[in-house]
Amino acid sequence: MRFTEMLAASERAHRSMLCIGLDPDPARFPADWRGDRGRIFDFCAAVVDATHDLVCAFKPQIAYFAAERAEDQLEALIDHIHARAPGVPVILDAKRGDIGATAEQYAREAFERYRADALTLSPFLGLDSIEPYLAYADKGLFLLCRTSNAGGSDLQAQTLGSGARLYEHIAATAEQAWNRNGQLGLVVGATFPAELARVRELAPTLPLLVPGIGAQGGDAAATVRAGWRGDASGTRAPIVVSSSRAVLYASAEADFAVGARRVAEATRAELAAAAAPSPHAGLA
Numbered sequence: 305m306r307f308t309e310m311l312a313a314s315e316r317a318h319r320s321m322l323c324i325g326l327d328p329d330p331a332r333f334p335a336d337w338r339g340d341r342g343r344i345f346d347f348c349a350a351v352v353d354a355t356h357d358l359v360c361a362f363k364p365q366i367a368y369f370a371a372e373r374a375e376d377q378l379e380a381l382i383d384h385i386h387a388r389a390p391g392v393p394v395i396l397d398a399k400r401g402d403i404g405a406t407a408e409q410y411a412r413e414a415f416e417r418y419r420a421d422a423l424t425l426s427p428f429l430g431l432d433s434i435e436p437y438l439a440y441a442d443k444g445l446f447l448l449c450r451t452s453n454a455g456g457s458d459l460q461a462q463t464l465g466s467g468a469r470l471y472e473h474i475a476a477t478a479e480q481a482w483n484r485n486g487q488l489g490l491v492v493g494a495t496f497p498a499e500l501a502r503v504r505e506l507a508p509t510l511p512l513l514v515p516g517i518g519a520q521g522g523d524a525a526a527t528v529r530a531g532w533r534g535d536a537s538g539t540r541a542p543i544v545v546s547s548s549r550a551v552l553y554a555s556a557e558a559d560f561a562v563g564a565r566r567v568a569e570a571t572r573a574e575l576a577a578a579a580a581p582s583p584h585a586g587l588a
């Protein structure tokens with residue numbers, strides 16, 4: 305199944321726009337596991353098991369695994385998600401961007417080694433740096449557009465010769481010229497709802513991956529109002545609203561998975577309420 309169809313089906317089945325980011329930091333694990341890099345899989349799998357019916361996607365961040373020499377645990381975790389929640393897509397957050405020959409290796413890594421359903425990419429090197437990923441026709445590709453950090457403005461808010469800002473140009477290009485096979489989406493931070501609304505205007509059909517609620521302080525309801533455009537099926541132009549630390553570390557104790565479920569339920573409900581009137585409204 306193509307990523308966009310899988311995402312739409314998952315949003316519908318779980319009535320959820322929430323994505324849980326899997327950014328495991330052993331220093332924040334419960335006391336018995338604290339500092340133990342050998343428990344990364346166990347920690348993330350417990351969160352997945354406790355929340356998979358509440359989310360539209362999971363988003364593991366590769367740096368948290370690679371920095372701990374835990375790539376094998378990332379492979380096992382993605383296998384676990386596919387087995388436990390086969391309808392829930394895995395968006396691998398790696399923000400890759402390189403020349404075509406190297407991009408071919410990054411694409412193999414993401415889609416063949418890790419078996420991710422979608423990947424985050426930097427568009428900075430241009431279309432030929434994206435093409436190796438487009439060759440995997442079933443996979444989704446989220447291009448960084450307007451990132452959630454303050455420094456995102458340094459380049460992304462620059463005005464081009466055409467009069468458009470760089471992030472506006474990326475949004476329009478991803479919606480049209482580069483979206484050869486309907487695989488593209490955009491990453492837009494929840495911390496900038498006005499820019500999110502502008503991106504939605506320029507890219508009315510693309511899925512938007514929106515991190516920045518929770519620990520970064522983005523407003524979940526404002527995010528939905530700015531980015532959600534439901535039609536009768538509720539899934540024409542999905543937003544995937546991602547939260548990592550606020551969910552993973554809701555409890556610092558052995559009941560962390562219970563804490564994660566509690567925050568995931570509340571966040572899912574907040575997103576659904578803001579989508580009213582839509583098929584999500586009042587359902588969470």
Ligand SMILES: O=C(O)c1cc(=O)[nH]c(=O)n1[C@@H]1O[C@H](COP(=O)(O)O)[C@@H](O)[C@H]1O
Pocket residue numbers: 325327365397399424450451452453491492493515516517518519520546547548549550
């Ligand atoms: O591509 C991303 O996921 C991403 C883009 C962006 O603009 N801002 C952003 O925070 N992220 C990622 O989203 C996650 C946010 O984590 P929390 O702030 O803990 O919810 C991290 O894994 C970031 O790397």
